Amino acid sequence: MTVSERNDSGVGRVDGDIVAPVDGYPRRLLLTVIGGLIVFSSSMTIVSASLPTMADDLGSTESFLSWSVTGLFLVMAVGTPVLGRLGDVHGHRELFLAGSLVLCVGTILCGLAPTALAFVAARMVVGLGIAATMPNAMAMIMDAYPPHRRSEAMGWFQMAMTGAPVIGLIVGGPLIDLFGWRILFAILTPISFVGFAAAAKVIRPSRPGVDIPIDWYGAATLGLSTLGFLLFLERGASTSFSDPFALALALGGVASLATFIAVERRVTAPMLRLDYFRRRNFTGPLIAQPLSQFAYMGAFLIAPLLLDELFGYSVAAISLVLLARPLVYSVFSPVGGRLASTVGERPMILAGSVLMVLSMVAWVFAAHWVDLPLIIVGLVLSGLAMGLASPAYATTMAAAVDDGDLGIANAMGTTMMNIGMLTGIQTMFVVLGDGRSPDDFATVFVVGAVVTSIGLVGGAMVTSSRS
Numbered sequence: 001m002t003v004s005e006r007n008d009s010g011v012g013r014v015d016g017d018i019v020a021p022v023d024g025y026p027r028r029l030l031l032t033v034i035g036g037l038i039v040f041s042s043s044m045t046i047v048s049a050s051l052p053t054m055a056d057d058l059g060s061t062e063s064f065l066s067w068s069v070t071g072l073f074l075v076m077a078v079g080t081p082v083l084g085r086l087g088d089v090h091g092h093r094e095l096f097l098a099g100s101l102v103l104c105v106g107t108i109l110c111g112l113a114p115t116a117l118a119f120v121a122a123r124m125v126v127g128l129g130i131a132a133t134m135p136n137a138m139a140m141i142m143d144a145y146p147p148h149r150r151s152e153a154m155g156w157f158q159m160a161m162t163g164a165p166v167i168g169l170i171v172g173g174p175l176i177d178l179f180g181w182r183i184l185f186a187i188l189t190p191i192s193f194v195g196f197a198a199a200a201k202v203i204r205p206s207r208p209g210v211d212i213p214i215d216w217y218g219a220a221t222l223g224l225s226t227l228g229f230l231l232f233l234e235r236g237a238s239t240s241f242s243d244p245f246a247l248a249l250a251l252g253g254v255a256s257l258a259t260f261i262a263v264e265r266r267v268t269a270p271m272l273r274l275d276y277f278r279r280r281n282f283t284g285p286l287i288a289q290p291l292s293q294f295a296y297m298g299a300f301l302i303a304p305l306l307l308d309e310l311f312g313y314s315v316a317a318i319s320l321v322l323l324a325r326p327l328v329y330s331v332f333s334p335v336g337g338r339l340a341s342t343v344g345e346r347p348m349i350l351a352g353s354v355l356m357v358l359s360m361v362a363w364v365f366a367a368h369w370v371d372l373p374l375i376i377v378g379l380v381l382s383g384l385a386m387g388l389a390s391p392a393y394a395t396t397m398a399a400a401v402d403d404g405d406l407g408i409a410n411a412m413g414t415t416m417m418n419i420g421m422l423t424g425i426q427t428m429f430v431v432l433g434d435g436r437s438p439d440d441f442a443t444v445f446v447v448g449a450v451v452t453s454i455g456l457v458g459g460a461m462v463t464s465s466r467s
Helices: 025-049 051-058 067-090 092-112 116-144 147-179 182-202 216-238 244-266 274-278 280-311 315-322 324-342 345-369 372-399 403-432 438-454 456-461
Strands: 011-014 017-021
Touching: 025 051, 025 067, 025 092, 025 116, 025 147, 025 182, 025 280, 025 315, 051 116, 051 280, 067 092, 067 116, 067 216, 067 403, 092 116, 092 182, 116 147, 116 372, 116 403, 147 182, 147 315, 147 324, 147 372, 216 244, 216 403, 244 274, 274 280, 280 315, 280 345, 280 372, 280 403, 280 438, 280 456, 315 324, 315 372, 324 345, 324 372, 345 372, 345 438, 345 456, 372 403, 403 438, 438 456
Parallel strands: none
Antiparallel strands: 011 017
């Protein structure tokens, strides 16, 4: 049997059927994309762990500097659908390279930030770069690999994205204790430019997308809806959820969402086809993944405070403890991808939700008893939950949409994930409030367990491709 044709991704076809890659390009693409995104992923965890140190150095507060995380995800949540859709139309390579360049600039600005406000703004620039690179990177990978190998490819992708924070914690924690937090960005800046240069050289030109007009009204109303909801959470967390301005933001978000639905029903080329939401394998992951991320990221930002307040650990010590979660996530992502290809996506998504609930339960008792081994158990379980489930989230949604909508499908998954993260961060900080006792921290994790358990509904909706 010989290969009769090859698409631009280097995937061979025999009589119209996709077979194994013929020239190794998919693997080179995967490695290059990972290299382009490693700056963001390696800095994510260490920045969270270093918030107390940064607050002291910049004369600010941990609460304000938490916007360096919240603001980043806010920009990602609003910008990802638009930039993912632009990639579908104008080429995923072009949007990925543009995002990589923005990521380089944002990294420089982080290291040079003279004030806390400037640092938060720089992290939001980084968020814009990731909003462009992440959905288009995932779309390029899924386009390069045949459907039956996508879960494995995404498993390796997730391994790298979560393995980089492990390196960041191991190397970054001691360096920050010795030289200050700016050393982190001094190291990451040249790495970001190397990643951009490699991507420009290795990634092949994108195949032209369908020449359709961009649904700017749909993009604007979806962005305003997301922004209104997230700002409502932030305002409600800082004042009160009955605050008139907070309620106005919520109403604005609802109105924008209603307008978005009306626009998408009317236009001939919608930004996001609403009929996708009637497909169980599209909607199920959109429920399960954000609710797991609610606990995953919310609890992870609470963890440094817990370890600082209850144990009195330094940044380096906190980094080493937190290492358990991304390390397990990284190691088990390829396992999750392989299992999704063999036993099916549904069991892996359900397993992820169950394990995340158990991780929150472990942290409830860990906080109540001030027990470090149980904290580590909770970190391991949450890393295992996301490692096993994450490849299935992405590939299940991708298989539920048309090939020309891979960018927007991945973007919606990323946006909902970011909304889950931001909601978890804001909610858990509200629940914690000014309390710093063991039981105050335990109550936070109870909320995480309850919310995550609802995600089992989404997992139950999914129909595995292998069933």
